[in-house]
Amino acid sequence: MTAALLILAGILIWPARGSTVALARAREAEGEGEGESLTVDALANATVLLALALRSGRGVTEALDEVARLSGPAVGRDLGRVTAALRWGRSTEEAWSYASSAWRPVAVAMALAQECGSSAGDVLLEAAGTLREDEGRQQEAAAGRASVLLVLPLGLCFLPAFIATGIVPLVSVLLTRQLG
Numbered sequence: 090m091t092a093a094l095l096i097l098a099g100i101l102i103w104p105a106r107g108s109t110v111a112l113a114r115a116r117e118a119e120g121e122g123e124g125e126s127l128t129v130d131a132l133a134n135a136t137v138l139l140a141l142a143l144r145s146g147r148g149v150t151e152a153l154d155e156v157a158r159l160s161g162p163a164v165g166r167d168l169g170r171v172t173a174a175l176r177w178g179r180s181t182e183e184a185w186s187y188a189s190s191a192w193r194p195v196a197v198a199m200a201l202a203q204e205c206g207s208s209a210g211d212v213l214l215e216a217a218g219t220l221r222e223d224e225g226r227q228q229e230a231a232a233g234r235a236s237v238l239l240v241l242p243l244g245l246c247f248l249p250a251f252i253a254t255g256i257v258p259l260v261s262v263l264l265t266r267q268l269g
Contacts, residue, residue, distance in 0.1 A: 140213035
């Protein structure tokens with residue numbers, strides 16, 4: 090009897106194949122799939138690839154399309170949106186607004202290069218260097234905060250222990266000699 094109830098409960102709880110596929114598709118659409126987070130390293134690498142593609146003589150949309158095709162899913166998704174917006178005739182600023190906010194330094198660099206008429210490749214290489222430097226500074230600051238937070242438990246644990254094993258016995262011996 091209990092075996093039948095367990096089997097029935099398993100059948101009711103077990104998700105159907107169609108709902109699993111639908112959930113996976115929904116996660117892909119939302120960008121929640123595995124390995125799809127946009128890291129600073131991936132962003133900087135894509136920026137360098139974009140700069141090299143532009144330096145080699147490719148147009149902006151062709152370079153964006155190549156980098157999107159060669160990069161990971163998160164980078165490809167964002168650059169694909171920018172490429173599509175540029176092909177639809179959107180301005181550079183408006184096209185980059187379709188990408189995630191992490192692409193803001195790259196968007197500013199591209200807009201600046203287009204506005205000034207300079208080589209976008211050089212500006213993008215500088216933007217990639219700035220992205221990596223900023224990430225390094227943030228990691229150093231996080232390491233500094235971690236070292237301070239690691240000292241806090243030491244103080245909270247060892248200071249009372251020192252007082253209990255060193256100061257209290259000494260004070261009690263001195264008080265007993267003086268009073269007794």
